Amino acid sequence: MSKTVIRGGSLFDPSTMKIRPNDALVIDDGRIVDSGDPAGANVEIDASGQYLLPGFIDAHVHFRLATLNFPRLSQWTEVEFGIAMAKLSEQTLARGFTTVRDLGGDITGLRGAIKSGAINGPDTVQAHLMISQTGGHGDVASGVLPVPDCACQMRHSAFGVVADGADAVRKAARHNLRAGADFLKIHVSGGVATPMDPLECTQYTTAEIQAAVQEATNRKTYVSAHAYTPEAIQLAVTNGVKCIEHGNLLDETTAQIMVEHDAYLVPTLTTYKAMAKEGRRLGFPERNLLKNDAVLAAGVTSLKIADKAGVKMGWGTDLIGETQAMQRQEFAIRAEVLTAEAILHSMYVMNPIILNKVDQIGRLDPGLQGDVVITPVNPLEDIAALANDNAVTQVLQRGQPVNAP
Ligand SMILES: [Zn+2]
Secondary structure, eight states: OOEEEEESSEEEETTTTEEEEOSEEEEETTEEOTTOOOTTOSEEEEOTTSEEEEOEEEEEEOSSOOOSOHHHHTTOOHHHHHHHHHHHHHHHHHTTEEEEEEOSSOOHHHHHHHHHTSSOOOEEEEOOSEEEOTTSTTOOOOSOOOOOOSTTOEEEOSSEEEEOSHHHHHHHHHHHHHTTOSSEEEEOBOOSSOSSOOTTOBOSOHHHHHHHHHHHHHTTOOEEEEEOSHHHHHHHHTTTOOEEEEOTTOOHHHHHHHHHTTOEEEOOOHHHHHHHHHTTTTTOOHHHHHHHHHHHHHHHHHHHHHHHHTOEEOOOOOOOGGGGGGTTHHHHHHHTTSOHHHHHHIIIIIHHHHTTOTTTSSSOOTTSBOOEEEESSOTTTOGGGGGSTTOOSEEEETTEEEOOO
């Protein structure tokens, strides 16, 4: 049993969007306790003059994509992956992100290492392998491939599974769920980081999408889909996909259809800025940089359209490898077009729903996990400042202090 008390400062409550004075926040054995007795605490923290926020939540990360240098990534051994992923996971937690949702790539070993305490890292909700069609956004092979001679039509990597036809998609879905996926991730439009698919193409048929949705529903979970274009987003949500990732080319009609189908949107704007800024230096291929420019410009507009239509928006980043250091930049980019309340609502109200953790994270209420970020920044007055290097003074995970960056 361990007890932590944080005294003083001001506490931000996402349910009311208000800040109130903090007398003593007590975390007992990892959970926040109601009118807890601060006596006998093992850890005492003075937060005078600062703000207490629930731990940050990122609804779109990829620990497996541990470097932006894709040619190098394809040659790494499992040990090199392990070292790079462990580093990313420790840095993510130190930046204040106590919970993340991983949108694809095998992170089974990483999750195990975090859970056992071998390394530090956030709690992770995961999709396991991304499911994609041949030539789709999860098909990481370049060049011409031999026609597969296996009847199941499936190809595997540590990142994704290529599956064509409803039966193969069903099998890939079941494989992922068996491996511990908390939800499923499919690709229904072209993407930036893959070699063989134009951005504007639509991927997967109605039957293939429905097969994934049915398997997820049977397992009491849902399907998330990578999609940029209105056509692809509509194809996904009208066939039961619950969450759209990115959505950069969203238009008003499509936003309305998302609202009608009660679908969520997780925009991920930082990643396009990061790739434009750092991509060339870090070895990201030139042809992919061109695709990046196309979605970067549209991304901020899509936020405005989604917000105006009342689409339920989560908070994610989708940063790859070295650029994950820019994770908190998402606060600043969104602040260009959204209010602080809208941004905080995405992170603390919508993300816990998308991660199926409403009773565990997103508020500093009794019974919830003692995940806390201590910051000099008043989030309601200057949310963009949360992107600054010195914005996080202290991170606590289940009441235990984590070294800040
Ligand atoms: Zn992604």
